[in-house]
Amino acid sequence: MKSKxxxxxLSKLLNVSISTVSKALHDSPEISPKTAERVKELAKLHxxxxxxxxxxxxxxxxxxxxxxxxxxxxxxFARVLSGMEAEAQKHEQQVITYISNESLDREKQICDMxxxxxVDGVLIAVSEETQKKQEYDHLFALLxxxxxxxxxxxxxxxxxxxxxxxxxxxxxxxxTKFFKEKGxxxxxxxxxxxxxxxxxxxxKGYEKGMQDLDSLYMATSTKPAExxxxxxxxITSEKVEALLCTDFExxxxxxxxxxxxxxxxxxxxxxxxxxxxxxxxxxxPSISYIEQHPQELGSQAVEVLNNRLEGKYESGQxxxxxxxxxxxxxxxxxx
Amino acid sequence: MKSKxxxxxLSKLLNVSISTVSKALHDSPEISPKTAERVKELAKLHxxxxxxxxxxxxxxxxxxxxxxxxxxxxxxFARVLSGMEAEAQKHEQQVITYISNESLDREKQICDMxxxxxVDGVLIAVSEETQKKQEYDHLFALLxxxxxxxxxxxxxxxxxxxxxxxxxxxxxxxxTKFFKEKGxxxxxxxxxxxxxxxxxxxxKGYEKGMQDLDSLYMATSTKPAExxxxxxxxITSEKVEALLCTDFExxxxxxxxxxxxxxxxxxxxxxxxxxxxxxxxxxxPSISYIEQHPQELGSQAVEVLNNRLEGKYESGQxxxxxxxxxxxxxxxxxx
DNA sequence: CTGAAAGCGCTTACAG
DNA sequence: CTGAAAGCGCTTACAG
Numbered sequence: 001m002k003s004k005x006x007x008x009x010l011s012k013l014l015n016v017s018i019s020t021v022s023k024a025l026h027d028s029p030e031i032s033p034k035t036a037e038r039v040k041e042l043a044k045l046h047x048x049x050x051x052x053x054x055x056x057x058x059x060x061x062x063x064x065x066x067x068x069x070x071x072x073x074x075x076x077f078a079r080v081l082s083g084m085e086a087e088a089q090k091h092e093q094q095v096i097t098y099i100s101n102e103s104l105d106r107e108k109q110i111c112d113m114x115x116x117x118x119v120d121g122v123l124i125a126v127s128e129e130t131q132k133k134q135e136y137d138h139l140f141a142l143l144x145x146x147x148x149x150x151x152x153x154x155x156x157x158x159x160x161x162x163x164x165x166x167x168x169x170x171x172x173x174x175x176t177k178f179f180k181e182k183g184x185x186x187x188x189x190x191x192x193x194x195x196x197x198x199x200x201x202x203x204k205g206y207e208k209g210m211q212d213l214d215s216l217y218m219a220t221s222t223k224p225a226e227x228x229x230x231x232x233x234x235i236t237s238e239k240v241e242a243l244l245c246t247d248f249e250x251x252x253x254x255x256x257x258x259x260x261x262x263x264x265x266x267x268x269x270x271x272x273x274x275x276x277x278x279x280x281x282x283x284x285p286s287i288s289y290i291e292q293h294p295q296e297l298g299s300q301a302v303e304v305l306n307n308r309l310e311g312k313y314e315s316g317q318x319x320x321x322x323x324x325x326x327x328x329x330x331x332x333x334x335x
Numbered sequence: 336m337k338s339k340x341x342x343x344x345l346s347k348l349l350n351v352s353i354s355t356v357s358k359a360l361h362d363s364p365e366i367s368p369k370t371a372e373r374v375k376e377l378a379k380l381h382x383x384x385x386x387x388x389x390x391x392x393x394x395x396x397x398x399x400x401x402x403x404x405x406x407x408x409x410x411x412f413a414r415v416l417s418g419m420e421a422e423a424q425k426h427e428q429q430v431i432t433y434i435s436n437e438s439l440d441r442e443k444q445i446c447d448m449x450x451x452x453x454v455d456g457v458l459i460a461v462s463e464e465t466q467k468k469q470e471y472d473h474l475f476a477l478l479x480x481x482x483x484x485x486x487x488x489x490x491x492x493x494x495x496x497x498x499x500x501x502x503x504x505x506x507x508x509x510x511t512k513f514f515k516e517k518g519x520x521x522x523x524x525x526x527x528x529x530x531x532x533x534x535x536x537x538x539k540g541y542e543k544g545m546q547d548l549d550s551l552y553m554a555t556s557t558k559p560a561e562x563x564x565x566x567x568x569x570i571t572s573e574k575v576e577a578l579l580c581t582d583f584e585x586x587x588x589x590x591x592x593x594x595x596x597x598x599x600x601x602x603x604x605x606x607x608x609x610x611x612x613x614x615x616x617x618x619x620p621s622i623s624y625i626e627q628h629p630q631e632l633g634s635q636a637v638e639v640l641n642n643r644l645e646g647k648y649e650s651g652q653x654x655x656x657x658x659x660x661x662x663x664x665x666x667x668x669x670x
Numbered sequence: 671c672t673g674a675a676a677g678c679g680c681t682t683a684c685a686g
Numbered sequence: 687c688t689g690a691a692a693g694c695g696c697t698t699a700c701a702g
Binding site: 671672674683685 | 687688689690691692693694695696697698699700701702
């Protein structure tokens with residue numbers, strides 16, 4: 001039980017002033033090499049560590065960044081967090097995690113608490129409910145309090161903040177094009193997130209890729225039973241040759257339906273999912289997927305925030321970064 | 336851009352002293368109702384929030400707890416974190432997340448930084464490498480600095496700290512018994528984590544459940560290729576009727592091999608996995624699994640830590656809580 | 671080269 | 687009932 005030693009105690013032990021000790025430990029040129037050495041030696045002996053709370057108060061900052069995550073069970077966000085933590089670590093920042101559970105109320109609570117100055121900046125993926133109700137006052141409150149906000153992943157909401165996301169539209173455009181180039185014609189899309197921003201972008205990419213808007217085959221619903229029925233119809237009645245899925249639910253459901261209906265993947269149906277590597281690889285058959293590089297997204301989000309904190313961006317102007325996606329081919333596309 | 340108002344500014348505006356303002360806001364009986372009201376009104380108007388860093392310095396605490404997570408992509412840990420965050424929220428504590436990536440070095444770095452007093456207490460699931468090398472000095476360092484530590488999930492390491500975990504041994508004992516009662520005889524076990532504590536406990540539960548140690552069928556390896564070969568042998572040559580899997584890798588691999596070898600699940604082979612609800616439900620066929628209630632584990636871990644911080648436990652004596660598991664039957668057991 | 675002083679924003683025992 | 691003072695642990699401009 002060493003119980004932390006303070007500058008004051010150190011200074012008493014050394015018979016010098018607190019200022020001298022502090023300066024010595026910061027390699028100030030004001031201090032003679034001799035005293036500097038004495039001080040450092042004793043500090044090391046006692047394993048002195050400055051009290052971070054005191055340092056932060058003095059420097060009028062907190063050394064922490066707040067991350068708001070809509071749903072941590074979604075391994076995409078878990079990986080994003082991991083990238084953030086790694087990058088923050090490099091900047092000696094602590095990551096405080098808040099989970100909104102896709103709830104507007106919870107998000108408001110979190111933002112409210114953050115306005116008190118718990119953190120130097122905030123990284124947020126706006127919850128689904130918030131997007132639906134388009135209530136962004138709590139986010140503006142953060143900006144009012146001069147707390148920089150970086151919006152990650154769910155970025156097409158027209159908010160005045162730095163943003164970093166994934167090229168959702170292009171990824172689906174490319175995937176659609178890919179199937180077309182392979183000579184497939186009947187290409188469908190399944191989505192359980194057609195009502196939220198990123199879902200809409202992915203659908204847009206699909207539509208652009210198809211060009212002819214009469215040849216679209218879409219199964220969309222937020223209700224599992226309804227989505228299932230619709231996907232089944234696409235696969236069995238319409239007999240689409242390929243199916244793009246915009247999210248975890250629809251990807252898994254499509255795999256499942258193909259299995260139940262005895263439709264062979266990839267021979268009779270080719271699938272591309274929007275799911276994490278881990279799940280994609282382990283499904284049977286494994287599902288080709290669009291890799292979003294979540295860790296990269298996370299680490300760059302922290303980078304953007306720190307640039308903002310360090311004044312590297314002009315105020316009033318906002319950064320918008322897009323991370324390119326990669327298509328990963330596994331068994332379900334069979335190429 | 337409101338830029339936070341301070342007590343000092345408030346007091347100037349009101350023509351009273353800082354102390355008076357502070358007391359009024361804390362409903363001190365020392366203050367006259369009249370001034371109290373005046374103060375509160377203005378505070379509300381300016382949306383005054385005490386600077387948390389200053390409050391913490393004054394109170395010699397940080398208001399935060401540190402959580403060390405070995406691997407956030409593992410949805411078990413993601414859910415544990417979610418439970419911790421929810422509980423911490425109730426206590427108005429912030430959760431600072433650190434990811435060790437199962438690395439001893441990283442874990443040491445984290446603990447080293449934590450000894451400086453970043454947090455009031457630490458929740459940790461010890462990394463695999465740390466367990467393998469049995470190097471726990473960095474954890475003792477935390478205790479030396481009087482920072483309470485709660486070990487969660489990976490608890491059988493004989494460390495002198497409060498612990499909260501899952502009843503790994505019993506869960507496998509029960510699962511084994513369950514198969515036996517259904518009249519199955521050839522019951523096998525697959526494991527990619529036989530070298531770490533929790534793996535060993537699960538295996539022990541299996542062994543106890545089998546009683547006759549000559550009738551064990553085990554496939555264990557940390558190398559995917561070798562594990563695959565061994566599981567395949569159990570399923571095809573040995574023709575076990577049921578297989579218990581101790582972890583994500585072996586669960587998924589077993590499903591996969593059954594599919595590849597055209598062995599029908601559950602008709603020819605019954606499977607129980609140790610994986611998250613989300614993945615279990617979505618596999619084809621869905622996999623019966625042992626539910627560990629990770630959120631519960633997380634929230635109780637925070638509870639234990641707070642009890643310790645509040646001096647509700649005797650020092651020198653350690654709590655050890657066990658969360659009971661539940662078996663969830665899906666298609667792969669077919670009962 | 672060293673130290674006294676002010677101050678970061680707050681709380682609280684104490685004096686009046 | 688109100689306020690001056692000390693102090694949480696640190697940093698840094700300033701005086702000597």
